[in-house]
Amino acid sequence: MRTSNKRIMAAMAAVAALSMALAGCGSSGGSDANKSGDTKSGGKVELTYLHRLPDKQGMTMVKDTVARWNKDHPNIQVKATKFNGSPGDLIKKLETDVKAGNAPDLAQVGYAELPEVYTKGIVEDVTAEAGKYSKDFAEGPSKLMSVDGKVFGLPQDTGPMVYYYNKTEFDKLGIKVPTTAEEFIESAKKAAAQGKYIMTYQPDGAGMAFSALSGASSPWYKIKDGKWVVNVDTPGSKATADFYQQLLDAKAMNLTPSTDPSFAGAFHDGSIIGSIDAAWNAPIMMDWIGDAGKGQWRVTQIGDWFKNGEKTGPNGGSGVAAIKGTKHKAEAMEFLDWFNTQVPDLTSQGLIVAASTEKAKTPQSWTEFFGGQDVMAEFAKANANMGSFNYMPGFSAVSSAVGEAADKAGKGQAKVSDAFDAAQKTSLATLKDYGLPIAKD
Numbered sequence: 001m002r003t004s005n006k007r008i009m010a011a012m013a014a015v016a017a018l019s020m021a022l023a024g025c026g027s028s029g030g031s032d033a034n035k036s037g038d039t040k041s042g043g044k045v046e047l048t049y050l051h052r053l054p055d056k057q058g059m060t061m062v063k064d065t066v067a068r069w070n071k072d073h074p075n076i077q078v079k080a081t082k083f084n085g086s087p088g089d090l091i092k093k094l095e096t097d098v099k100a101g102n103a104p105d106l107a108q109v110g111y112a113e114l115p116e117v118y119t120k121g122i123v124e125d126v127t128a129e130a131g132k133y134s135k136d137f138a139e140g141p142s143k144l145m146s147v148d149g150k151v152f153g154l155p156q157d158t159g160p161m162v163y164y165y166n167k168t169e170f171d172k173l174g175i176k177v178p179t180t181a182e183e184f185i186e187s188a189k190k191a192a193a194q195g196k197y198i199m200t201y202q203p204d205g206a207g208m209a210f211s212a213l214s215g216a217s218s219p220w221y222k223i224k225d226g227k228w229v230v231n232v233d234t235p236g237s238k239a240t241a242d243f244y245q246q247l248l249d250a251k252a253m254n255l256t257p258s259t260d261p262s263f264a265g266a267f268h269d270g271s272i273i274g275s276i277d278a279a280w281n282a283p284i285m286m287d288w289i290g291d292a293g294k295g296q297w298r299v300t301q302i303g304d305w306f307k308n309g310e311k312t313g314p315n316g317g318s319g320v321a322a323i324k325g326t327k328h329k330a331e332a333m334e335f336l337d338w339f340n341t342q343v344p345d346l347t348s349q350g351l352i353v354a355a356s357t358e359k360a361k362t363p364q365s366w367t368e369f370f371g372g373q374d375v376m377a378e379f380a381k382a383n384a385n386m387g388s389f390n391y392m393p394g395f396s397a398v399s400s401a402v403g404e405a406a407d408k409a410g411k412g413q414a415k416v417s418d419a420f421d422a423a424q425k426t427s428l429a430t431l432k433d434y435g436l437p438i439a440k441d
Helices: 005-018 062-072 087-100 114-119 127-136 139-143 167-173 181-192 203-214 235-249 261-268 279-293 329-340 343-348 364-369 375-384 395-410 417-433
Strands: 044-051 076-082 106-110 153-166 221-224 227-230 274-278 297-300 314-322
Touching: 044 329, 062 076, 062 329, 076 329, 087 106, 087 114, 106 114, 106 153, 106 329, 114 314, 127 153, 127 329, 139 153, 139 314, 139 375, 153 167, 153 203, 153 279, 153 329, 153 375, 167 181, 181 235, 203 235, 203 274, 203 314, 203 395, 203 417, 227 417, 235 395, 235 417, 261 279, 274 279, 274 314, 279 297, 279 364, 279 375, 297 375, 314 329, 364 375, 395 417
Parallel strands: 044 076, 044 106
Antiparallel strands: 106 314, 153 274, 153 297, 153 314, 221 227
16 A cells, blocks of 8 residues: 555554553464375364464453364364565565465455455366355445456454544634534634634545545446456545645645654644544554643544545455365365454554444543543444445555656646546556456446
8 A cells, every 4th residue: 555554564563562461471382384285184174374463462362262273173273474565575475375376265355465465276166156255344445356256255343534633622612513514614714713723635645535535436447348447536535636726725724744753743843633544544643742632632424525425435454265176175164254353352452443343442541641531432334334445456656656647746747636537547457467458337
């Protein structure tokens, strides 16, 4: 994704520190997965699971969660292994292992990466086996684990876009969280006149953010008769471009890239008092703001600012996919449904869990920071509000192009709408580079 890897790593580190009270300690596993195959011994099925979870001290370790499963399921034994590389490195490894016939049965795959691994023939169709477990997960994340009507695994964590705001500062300014784009722009102007910003403009994360906000009700991509259809020119895209353009023209947003150290400083000194961002950004913001804003901030749902009917979209998140060649699809999905619904364990790993089977508990430090709010309950609501957005193979190139155009718009060298034009052109060019068939809607 275009959002900085440093921010994601910081999120994981911050959540780990905040979650010390939730879980016991342990040590991580190795760095490679065993060969999977039709392995049975006395009726026992053996599965391998390759993950990228943080697995740090203070969390419930993956090996310990899996050990509970193995104890209760002697006929379906699972070996979990941590992969320490990047998502791109994992895809390369899976591609190599599938060709060599020694790939794991299950592996972690980002939602934005699933279309790519599907196109490369890395994942296994488990539509029939996974279908009975769909009730255990929010609808939006579940749909992100499918391509072309086929399901390839189950969702694990999410990154729905939400709105963070400083209620104390809003009250001082005499404003409330706006319900319409027009109200938002007027409130932003009022706040900016007092040196405060209720919105941020982050060009370095625009690829994921713009697609999530504009595509929540009108996805950019779909497959029609085996061909990819690209349509970025949607009502949501136009509304999103207009929203940000008006705020830029009014100088009513903070324009600092999120990777600039002064961006965090603007949260700490109170000049930024509102921002749309992913749910996983909560611990990062808490670290930026510190005690200076403790008890003042709140989280709420995205308003109907982008003609999306108050739907939100994904910025990050991943599922666990069945990898091509697994011989035990039914058993793999049985284990995966169990593992991905171990909400306390996964929450301790720093995840906004996709499962709807159990309410995730908000860490006490989060509750204190957000003025007594049950933040995890708000994130669960955002999961339920997530639209049916999907990605295309090579979306990282699209995200990069959107970010470059958004950066120019922020500097007054282009319009925000140019970022969406770049998304359309780059999407088509990338699909052609992949040699994939394209159709018109």
